[in-house]
Amino acid sequence: MFIDTAKIYVKSGNGGDGSVSFRREKYIPLGGPDGGDGGKGGDVILVVDPNMTTLLDFTYKKKYIAERGQNGSGSKCYGKDGENLYIKVPMGTMVKETNSGKIMSDLSHEHDKFVVAKGGKGGKGNVKFTTPTRQAPSFAEPGMPGEEINITLELKLLADVGLIGFPNVGKSTILSTVSNAKPKIANYHFTTLKPNLGVVSTSGIQSFVIADIPGIIEGAAEGVGLGLDFLRHIERTRLLIHVVDISGIEEREPFEDFLKINEELKKYNIKLWDRPQIIAANKSDILQDDSKFEEFKKKVEEIGYKNVYKISAATKIGLTELMKEAARILSTIPIKDLEIEEREMYIPEEKKFTYTITQEENVYILEGSFVDRLLASVNVNDPDGLRYFHTVLRNKGIMDELIKRGIKDGDSVRLNDFEFDFIM
Structure with missing residues (x-):
């Protein structure tokens, strides 16, 4: 699990x-x-x-x-x-x-x-x-x-390459084909409910880790679906393979899907939006009109994405070339360039023993962690301990604070269960 x-x-x-x-x-x-x-x-x-x-x-x-x-x-x-x-x-x-x-x-x-x-x-x-x-x-x-x-x-998964895209575009099939991973694969949305990792090891290239990142849909950056649960796993990837369904069998527009996923990346973390991407136009084996791919490729290239591959995970068409290109791009991206953006860090509060003074008629009540620690350290029933007790109260300025609040001779000072009469 x-x-x-x-x-x-x-x-x-x-x-x-x-x-x-x-x-x-x-x-x-x-x-x-x-x-x-x-x-x-x-x-x-x-x-x-x-x-x-x-x-x-x-x-x-x-x-x-x-x-x-x-x-x-x-x-x-x-x-x-x-x-x-x-x-x-x-x-x-x-x-x-x-x-x-x-x-x-x-x-x-x-x-x-x-x-x-x-x-x-x-x-x-x-x-x-x-x-x-x-x-x-x-x-x-x-x-x-x-x-x-x-x-x-x-x-956050430590993967070199992240597979992103809408549900049911074939990410899990790609992962199972190019690596030793065995993700669950079925023809319905959100088949994958957890990230899966695999190692791509192909002759002639440096092996790398690839992850199937599920749960990203429109509105993911605001918590829709499983988006927030899994968007963070993309942060440590050096390269993204953006998978789209080019076949149109679900009556979706590939280019619109491509823009929507990138918009979610931008909302979540601007550095993810800037991360290198390879576009994998999947399910080309059931594509009825090849001009649909050419039109998609043209639109994607016009907005600055040059690596567009026509593939079929089911028939393994184009996968070798896709993985070789991923390995080539990875070799140009130093791991040290992948620092996560700086965020507000937690700074623990300095541990201090504090006290408060309240008044009930002629009784001044001293409470707080300072009081608990002081009473735990001395035996107030011992003359030597009692002298040390009063010395600490003077050194901490508590006696002066009591005088400022108007305490008079004979008024009482209470610390938990211990009480004494104040004398100037």
Whole structure:
């Protein structure tokens, strides 16, 4: 089963907590603090696996959480770092932040890696808080939380040549004839519901990868039919073979179809519209009037397209020449020229511990991630810890902010479940 989009949740590991410990050995009853730091949480890393061709695995597992760092311990022992979590993805995977749709990374090369969520930093042990005046701190720092994010994976096929055109013009038949691919073929529209890849290997030419891109009809760039699902697969192709039904058995006008498909390419991405095209006038074996092909060729050449081939996928007429021309054009297009247009990139917000102050009569309520982290790092029931607690409030400017808001001696300050009286 071919799956080319997936939404998953990833979370890196939390950092381990720092340790509150004191050295206690025989003959050394007051050895001082020796609490070690917590270990760093594991990162979540996307890594390209060239053997993967689909995002099918992500339909069964949608949550990925890395290992947290171990807590520090006594004797200045640092906690072990959490193991990184490696998630394999196919080559050609675009990573987007789900909520904004902005691109985070484009994993289009064999050895590409991307750290999608960084592990939290380990907290400091109490040995790191010693000062000349505070020689036995009874508090330590908790580990930083890991990052968590919802991401969307989009797979874009890595093909040299893309077969485009309206449904039922013979794209799948061409693919099955010139390559080893075995796509579903039937005489009705939208027979192909997923892209198919094949390798063209013909004597005298450099082999290349060709893809049958389904689902492109009028209005595809606005989401009609399957257009948006598969238009993105064309972006990485270096050359397009535009297949039209020249026979007219479905009473369609080949030149009008040609213009409509190109208009959809232009709406979706102007670079696709400018991409080199070979026009393959297919089903020539059932063409009743040969002048119809000549008229079509003349119109196409008048708007600047010179490579027009009269072919029949069913009888293999003209396919060898078509593939040789594709190989020749590919040899003139460096892969590096195929960079996808620049788009707005996702920039993660800097992690900050914030707080808010609200007032209810004579009670000032302090809330936020800063409060949670501060209370987790100190024992407010310990005199030394309580002094450190007030020092942090002063250093962060919270005391000054409370004074600006009109707090008076005797008013209360509440932080979660802890409350104290304010004194100037």
